[in-house]
Amino acid sequence: MANVSVFALLLLFFVASFTGAQTVPFIVLHGIGDACKYSGMRNLVKSLSRWSGSTGYCLEIGNGSWDSWTKPLLEQTAIACKKVKKMSDLGQGYNIVGLSQGNLIGRGIIEFCDGAPPVRNFISLGGPHAGTASGPLCGSELVCTLIDVVLQLGIYSPLAQQILAPSGYVKMPIDIAGYIRGCRFLPKLNNEIVNERNSSYRQRFASIQNLILIMFEQDKVIIPKETAWFGYYPDGALHPVLPVQQTELYIDDWIGLRALDEAGKVKFVNVSGDHLDISRSDAKTYIVPYLTDQTSVVPRQKLEHSSGWISSIWSSLWGMFGLNEDLTFLSNDI
Numbered sequence: 001m002a003n004v005s006v007f008a009l010l011l012l013f014f015v016a017s018f019t020g021a022q023t024v025p026f027i028v029l030h031g032i033g034d035a036c037k038y039s040g041m042r043n044l045v046k047s048l049s050r051w052s053g054s055t056g057y058c059l060e061i062g063n064g065s066w067d068s069w070t071k072p073l074l075e076q077t078a079i080a081c082k083k084v085k086k087m088s089d090l091g092q093g094y095n096i097v098g099l100s101q102g103n104l105i106g107r108g109i110i111e112f113c114d115g116a117p118p119v120r121n122f123i124s125l126g127g128p129h130a131g132t133a134s135g136p137l138c139g140s141e142l143v144c145t146l147i148d149v150v151l152q153l154g155i156y157s158p159l160a161q162q163i164l165a166p167s168g169y170v171k172m173p174i175d176i177a178g179y180i181r182g183c184r185f186l187p188k189l190n191n192e193i194v195n196e197r198n199s200s201y202r203q204r205f206a207s208i209q210n211l212i213l214i215m216f217e218q219d220k221v222i223i224p225k226e227t228a229w230f231g232y233y234p235d236g237a238l239h240p241v242l243p244v245q246q247t248e249l250y251i252d253d254w255i256g257l258r259a260l261d262e263a264g265k266v267k268f269v270n271v272s273g274d275h276l277d278i279s280r281s282d283a284k285t286y287i288v289p290y291l292t293d294q295t296s297v298v299p300r301q302k303l304e305h306s307s308g309w310i311s312s313i314w315s316s317l318w319g320m321f322g323l324n325e326d327l328t329f330l331s332n333d334i
């Protein structure tokens with residue numbers, strides 16, 4: 001009898017630890033102008049951890065907000081690569097939740113980071129995966145004219161590439177040659193450069209288990225919003241937006257997206273809301289299931305609305321041009 005109890009206890013212990021070992025940790029990569037220390041990000045990581053039962057980490061690069069603006073994305077990716085390799089908890093594999101620009105760093109970790117632990121699920125919220133085009137929505141204020149001039153004349157200059165992180169993924173459909181020649185990040189990440197395509201990037205990206213691409217129906221920050229699904233303008237024109245399946249990146253499968261899609265591993269999700277403005281229920285429907293292996297009871301926790309992770313390129317550019325004394329308005333969480 002005693003033996004049976006001991007056995008049962010051992011079994012219970014074994015099952016418990018086995019189930020415990022099954023939960024996969026996740027990292028969150030924030031967007032531009034944001035920081036892990038801001039309450040918006042802290043609440044997001046906490047809520048996702050609680051709902052999924054998995055351990056979540058906010059992975060910071062440098063000092064957060066400032067560095068997210070000014071460090072070239074290749075450098076940011078290299079820092080993130082070193083960090084994930086050092087985090088022993090991720091050794092058996094982990095999931096990534098990317099917000100806006102953070103998605104490109106996440107993809108950079110998967111494609112470029114030699115010897116990194118395997119990424120299982122990649123949940124992308126409002127990622128400028130196919131680039132973002134400048135212009136039409138900034139408006140008619142003087143600052144917008146200034147920004148447009150910088151973006152259109154100087155965005156691919158070595159200087160802009162060196163001091164402005166977003167210059168690494170601004171893709172002007174009317175200057176594809178300049179983009180391929182001067183843009184230092186996205187053409188490499190998307191294997192767009194004819195003689196420099198690296199099959200390792202493709203093979204690595206194609207090896208993840210699920211890719212969840214969340215597009216925000218009212219997104220006015222990334223242009224076009226369909227870039228969150230890898231849709232983009234055709235070379236040389238600002239319309240129409242090509243659905244991902246009609247882009248060369250997909251058709252010739254430069255990064256393994258088509259392979260993933262044909263294996264049923266890509267979910268194209270369309271949610272209502274502006275850039276990164278995801279509701280609790282959508283977060284529970286589209287993010288949480290990929291962070292957890294078991295169906296668990298979903299507690300009614302409030303996902304605080306976080307202006308910290310609503311990272312508007314445009315409003316923050318105002319800050320960069322000195323019209324806003326600092327960037328802390330991005331952290332004014334309620």
Ligand SMILES: *[C@@H]1O[C@H](CO)[C@@H](O)[C@H](O)[C@H]1NC(C)=O
Pocket residue numbers: 062063066067
């Ligand atoms: C952040 O770090 C950079 C160096 O990478 C430094 O130049 C900058 O002043 C720092 N900014 C803040 C707000 O700490």
Ligand SMILES: *[C@@H]1O[C@H](CO)[C@@H](O)[C@H](O)[C@H]1NC(C)=O
Pocket residue numbers: 111112113114198199200201
């Ligand atoms: C392709 O990328 C891998 C992984 O980063 C690297 O080891 C290799 O040298 C690259 N190949 C070429 C031809 O650049």
Ligand SMILES: *[C@@H]1O[C@H](CO)[C@@H](O)[C@H](O)[C@H]1NC(C)=O
Pocket residue numbers: 217270271
């Ligand atoms: C996204 O959802 C909205 C509302 O349901 C719908 O009107 C729109 O056509 C959808 N967009 C795409 C690209 O599926």
